[in-house]
Amino acid sequence: MPLPGISGNNNRTRVFRGQGALSHLEEILPHYKNILIVIDRDAFHPCGAAEYFKLLEEKLAGRCTFHYVSYAGKALPIEDVEGKYLEVKQYGELDLITAIGGGTVIDLAKILAIAYSNACESAADVLASPSLDNRVDLLFIPTTAGTGSEATTFAVVYKDKVKYSIDRPGLLPAYTILDPLLLRSLPAPVLHATVLDALAQAIEAIWARASTAEAKQYAQNAVRLILDNIESQNPIERLSQLQEASHLAGKAINITRTTLPHSISYPLTSHFGVPHGIAVFLTLPGAAELNYYTTGENVQAGVSPADVEKSFALLFSLFEVEDIKALRERLSSVIVRLGFSMRLRNYGIGEADLSLIVDYAFTKGRIDNNPRQASRDDVLNILKEII
Template identity: 30%
Template sequence: MKQVEYIGLNSLDCLWDLVDEMKVQRIFLVASKSAFKGSKFKEILNDLKKSKKIESVYIFSDFENNPKCEDVIEGVKLFKEGNWDAIISYGGGSTIDVAKLIKYFSCIKDDVHAELFPVQEVPHVAIPTTCGTGAEATHFAVMYCNGEKYSIESGDILPEYVVIDPRVLFTLPDRALASSIVDSLAQGIESYWSINSTDESRVYSMKCISLVMENYLKAFRERDIDSLSKLAKASNFSGKAINIAKTTAAHAMSYVLTSKYGIPHGQAVMILLPHVYEFNAQIKGEICDPRGKEYVEKVIRELNELLCVRSPEEAKAKLKDIMTSLNLETRLSEITSLKIDIQELASSVNLERLKNNPIRLDEAYIGAIYRCIT
């Protein structure tokens, strides 16, 4: 399926034409409360109702920032109870993931009963309000069950329409913007060295990294609209990159930091990334990428160039400096007073999710990396 994209300043206004194109009247809106309240998007929906373009909107926002399976189950129940003909998601990656999962589990195809119980196809319009996850561009979605991360992957999960308007980033709190920026950058880097990378995915990765590096400071400090627009595009490119290549060790190791210490996802990933970068650059242990050692070395050199550094050591320092410039802590001890059990953290990582990393990490290396961030 090819997505239809509306990207750029004031692209939210396309909703007037989009509701006509989709021929929808009843909208199931999955929205972040903080993003939706007082937003331009809320005004547009109200105007659409007043003009009789749409009949009704149901707002579902009863879910956590890192959604639990119970949140998704409740959303599916509410969606199935109504006769909704479209899903719109308005929020960050978690919001878009919840909407993806609600559609997937509500409209799941069953070939055995397809003739007796035909599934109603409903379009999903994803409107990201952060510049980090690129969730609008991926065919997978994440939820947590009993504290453990689960990822659902299906071609049916990819939203049919994407609307990316940098205006929504103006009111994003500093910390949320900062975490989004580093999440996008991490996805660009990880997808570049992933063993699943392709020529196409690396082009997306390069575009993401370059746009972030050129615009993150001005966007963060000044809320410059041109810089914000480029960060929004970078995030979308990062989503397209991981949609092909997937993420690697820094992401796999970050989930426990979010679930245990409540660290925002992007920050949790970026705390780990400088140390994973150093590990991968040293090329210790088994090489997992079938393209071999020389290829991995070449990838690291290319990443150094994209980050405008001359060595992996400089890259590690540069990534930490980016965190500091965005007012994000770089060590667990700066964030939590809870006891940090390295063994517990290391043993919690699902080794299956580390397989995309170019160099194999065993539990000892994982523990060493966690020790570096305490």
């Protein structure tokens, strides 16, 4: 069941798509005067956006003022948001907050937007006060094909290495630009890790306790687009379809939220630096098998074993497999074919680290959204299988 007030906002965003869609900024920006642009320090120049924004700034001189905040971190600690918020406070009255980058940069812009529009003393106030929502227009331009953060009402931030999800209806942007040309300079491992995130999000949206028919539709379209295009030889078409898949997976999890693999992934990222998409996908095959064997005894409240069976029938058909063993193998082969190891030890994680991971793996709102109740032993077994 969708959370109240969330799914109804799904169609509020105006989305501009396709090669060169970035040029729609020339129509959008003149409606605003004082614009904050949150950029990914490492991607802004290589993706070609820096040059375009420079031209745009000259063209709109006298009408718009651009203020830049640049960020380069991978997981977002609240201390970093705090530092960036001090910069934002100097820029006077903002009427548009734009983010151009991956999920972390978009999440940073979301938290800054809530803090800014409520004149918070510090960015940590956003974590402490769930009633604070964003009231400034947002424009998100993803430069990866993964998180779908441009399509969700939530943002992830870490405090003392513990993951917090901020979830506010006002975080859906007024505009999104999906321009595949911005993804051309992404190194293959970065693109592939973000695609794994999108694929995991789509799969989790299908089996999530909170799944709906609408979410399943977005999710199955995302899975099909990824499987059909991941090995396409047409580079721009491939990027365009993967970007669309990521957006659809974002819309799916905006309704459902994520489940067990995302819950286990957070300590893998915050304690061991495993990139988000890989961290999620490592435990996805094991979580799939665990969830497949859901019974009346271990099913989560609000779901029935028959619902879980239907979700797996859909997954078997999407992945063109006959049974759970073949699905598990197929999922493991996806991560390996994209160039990553399925073994925790290749990410610097040993047997002695597993109990720490289990300690941090039970994220509220994620673990209880898994269709099957998962115990410490279940999580430990999933991890041991991939050590």
